[in-house]
Amino acid sequence: MKKQEKTAITPTRVEDYPEWYQQVIKASDLAERSPVRGCMVIKPWGYALWENIMKILNDLFKATGVKNAYFPLFIPLSFLEKEAEHVEGFAKECAVVTHHRLEQVAGKKGLVPAGRLNEPLIVRPTSETIIGDSFSKWVDSYRDLPILINQWANVVRWEMRPRIFLRTSEFLWQEGHTAHATKAEAIERTNMMLDIYKTLSEEYLAIPVITGRKSPSERFPGAVDTLCIEAMMQDRKALQCGTSHFLGQNFAKASNILFQTAQETEAYAWTTSWGVSTRLIGGLIMTHGDDDGIILPPKISSAHVVLLPIIRNPDDKHSVMEYVKSLERELKEHSYGNRRIEVEVDTRDIGGARNWEWIKKGIPLRVEIGPKDIAQNAVYVGRRDKRPNEKISMKRNQLVSEIQDLLDQIQSNLFGRAMSFRKEHTVNIDDQKTFYDFFTPNSIEKPEIHGGFTQSHWCGSEKCESKIKEDLSVTIRCLPFMAEPEAGRCICCGEPSQRKVIFAKAY
RNA sequence: CGGGGCGUGGCGCAGCCUGGUAGCGCGCCUGCUUUGGGAGCAGGAAGUCGGAGGUUCAAAUCCUCUCGCCCCGACCA
Numbered sequence: 001m002k003k004q005e006k007t008a009i010t011p012t013r014v015e016d017y018p019e020w021y022q023q024v025i026k027a028s029d030l031a032e033r034s035p036v037r038g039c040m041v042i043k044p045w046g047y048a049l050w051e052n053i054m055k056i057l058n059d060l061f062k063a064t065g066v067k068n069a070y071f072p073l074f075i076p077l078s079f080l081e082k083e084a085e086h087v088e089g090f091a092k093e094c095a096v097v098t099h100h101r102l103e104q105v106a107g108k109k110g111l112v113p114a115g116r117l118n119e120p121l122i123v124r125p126t127s128e129t130i131i132g133d134s135f136s137k138w139v140d141s142y143r144d145l146p147i148l149i150n151q152w153a154n155v156v157r158w159e160m161r162p163r164i165f166l167r168t169s170e171f172l173w174q175e176g177h178t179a180h181a182t183k184a185e186a187i188e189r190t191n192m193m194l195d196i197y198k199t200l201s202e203e204y205l206a207i208p209v210i211t212g213r214k215s216p217s218e219r220f221p222g223a224v225d226t227l228c229i230e231a232m233m234q235d236r237k238a239l240q241c242g243t244s245h246f247l248g249q250n251f252a253k254a255s256n257i258l259f260q261t262a263q264e265t266e267a268y269a270w271t272t273s274w275g276v277s278t279r280l281i282g283g284l285i286m287t288h289g290d291d292d293g294i295i296l297p298p299k300i301s302s303a304h305v306v307l308l309p310i311i312r313n314p315d316d317k318h319s320v321m322e323y324v325k326s327l328e329r330e331l332k333e334h335s336y337g338n339r340r341i342e343v344e345v346d347t348r349d350i351g352g353a354r355n356w357e358w359i360k361k362g363i364p365l366r367v368e369i370g371p372k373d374i375a376q377n378a379v380y381v382g383r384r385d386k387r388p389n390e391k392i393s394m395k396r397n398q399l400v401s402e403i404q405d406l407l408d409q410i411q412s413n414l415f416g417r418a419m420s421f422r423k424e425h426t427v428n429i430d431d432q433k434t435f436y437d438f439f440t441p442n443s444i445e446k447p448e449i450h451g452g453f454t455q456s457h458w459c460g461s462e463k464c465e466s467k468i469k470e471d472l473s474v475t476i477r478c479l480p481f482m483a484e485p486e487a488g489r490c491i492c493c494g495e496p497s498q499r500k501v502i503f504a505k506a507y
Numbered sequence: 508c509g510g511g512g513c514g515u516g517g518c519g520c521a522g523c524c525u526g527g528u529a530g531c532g533c534g535c536c537u538g539c540u541u542u543g544g545g546a547g548c549a550g551g552a553a554g555u556c557g558g559a560g561g562u563u564c565a566a567a568u569c570c571u572c573u574c575g576c577c578c579c580g581a582c583c584a
Contacts, residue, residue, distance in 0.1 A: 161579090240584065354545090373543090
C-alpha cells in the first residue's frame with residue numbers, strides 16, 4: 001500500500017462515520033470517556049477550545065449589556081414543578097438528590113445513603129426556575145428592568161444514549177436569562193442573542209448555520225418561541241448549535257416576576273433564555289474533521305502553530321534550538337483575532353510520528369525547522385487545511401509577517417468548504433416520493449451517508465410532522481428566516497402550504 | 508425501557524466450544540543504530556482474566572446471580 005493512501009484515522013468518514021467521530025476524539029486528545037456513565041473528561045487540548053469560546057462569547061455578551069452571575073447547582077423539586085410544560089419536558093432526564101449523608105451499616109460493606117431530604121433536589125438540567133426565583137426578588141419597578149444575566153455552568157440531563165460532546169449526561173454551557181418590561185423588548189433580545197450565536201458559529205468556529213424558528217413540537221418546554229441555529233455535519237445530518245427562547249410571560253407567572261409599571265399598574269415581566277454548550281466542539285469536529293483528524297479553525301484553535309525542530313546531528317541541536325526559540329518569541333508578539341499567537345514547541349525525538357500527532361490534533365500550522373532551513377533563513381510550513389505532504393518553504397521573516405494572513409486564509413477556507421458542502425447537499429423537494437427516496441439509505445442494515453437538508457413545503461400540522469418523523473426519522477430543523485413565503489403543497493399531505501421549511505435527520 | 512454485543516497488562520484483541528492457574532499487536536522503559544512521510548534491532552516492566560457464589564483434584568474456560576460498558580431504537584444542547 002502506498003503511504004499517501006494511509007489515513008491517520010481508521011475507519012474513514014465514508015466507511016463508518018460514528019466510529020470515525022470517536023476515533024478522532026481519541027486521536028486528537030480532546031476528551032475521553034470517564035468512569036462515570038455518560039460523562040466525559042475534557043482534556044487540555046479540548047478544554048482550550050471551550051475557554052476560547054467562553055472568551056469570545058463573554059465579549060459579545062458584555063457588549064450588549066449582559067453580566068455574568070452564578071446560581072445554585074441544586075433546584076428544589078417544587079421549583080421545577082412550577083411551569084407545567086417545563087416539568088413535562090425535563091422530568092424524564094433529571095438527576096435527583098434524595099439524601100445528604102452516607103453511613104456505614106453494621107455487618108454491611110460500603111456506605112449507604114442516610115439522612116433523607118425533606119424535599120428532593122434536582123441537579124439543574126437548566127436554570128429558568130431557580131433564576132426566575134431570584135429575578136422575582138430583584139424586580140419591583142419597571143426601572144429595575146431589563147435584567148440581563150448569563151451564567152457559565154454545568155448542567156445534567158440523564159440521557160439514554162450519550163455521545164462525547166454531542167450528548168453527555170453532564171455538559172458545560174452558558175445560559176443567558178433576561179427579563180424585560182415589554183414583549184417587544186424581550187423578542188428583540190431573543191433575536192439579538194441568536195445573531196450573536198450566528199456570529200460565533202460562522203466567524204469564529206467557521207460553521208455555517210441556518211437561522212430559523214422551531215416548529216411548536218420542537219420548542220423548548222415552556223417557551224412561546226424557540227429560535228435556533230442549525231448546521232450540517234459531514235454525514236449530512238443536522239446539528240442544533242444554539243437556541244434562543246422567547247418565554248413570554250410563562251416563567252414570569254410561574255416564578256412571580258412582577259413589577260410596577262410607569263402607569264402604576266402591576267405586570268408580569270417578559271423573559272428570555274438562550275444557550276450554547278460544549279456540543280459546539282462536537283460540531284467543530286464533524287464540520288471540519290477529515291480522515292487525518294480534526295482541523296481547528298485558527299480563531300478558536302487551542303494553539304495556532306507548532307514548531308518542530310529537526311535535529312539529525314547532535315551538533316546541530318544548540319543552533320536549531322536557538323533559532324526555534326527566537327522564532328517562538330517573535331511569533332508570540334503577534335496577535336490573531338482577539339488573542340496572542342499561541343505557539344507550541346515539540347522537541348520530542350519520535351521521528352515522523354510527531355508530525356502526525358499534530359495533524360491529528362488539528363493545529364492550523366506546522367513549522368519544521370532544520371539545519372537546511374536555517375542555512376537559508378527559511379522554514380518549512382504545513383497547513384492543516386492542505387494535504388499532509390503539501391508543505392512549502394518560506395522565509396522566516398515572511399512567516400512572521402504574514403502569519404495573520406495565513407491563519408485568515410485557513411479560517412476562511414474552512415468556512416468556505418463547509419458552506420459549499422452544505423449547499424451541495426441542500427435540495428428543494430416538492431413531491432413525496434422524491435422526499436422519501438432522498439432520506440432512505442440504499443443499505444438499511446449499514447446505512448451509507450445519505451440525505452441532507454431539504455427545503456420542502458409543510459402545511460403546519462403536527463400530524464404531518466410526526467408522520468415524517470416516524471417514517472424516516474426526519475424532523476423539521478427550522479422554519480428558516482431567509483425563506484420567502486410562497487404557496488405550495490405539503491410534502492406529506494398535499495394540503496396547501498404557505499412556506500418551505502428545512503427537513504433533515506438530526507443529532 | 509425494548510433489541511443486540513462485550514468485559515482478559517495502559518489501549519486493541521486471541522484463548523472459552525473440547526477445564527490443566529495466561530498469550531499476541533500497539534504503547535511504555537533501557538541501550539545502540541536511525542531521523543525532512545507514521546523507524547530498526549536487542550533487552551525489559553506490567554495482568555490472575557468485571558464482581559459474587561457454585562461444580563471440580565483443578566475454572567479466564569462450565570453453571571447461577573450480579574455490576575458495568577458499547578451499539579441500534581424512543582428522548583435530547
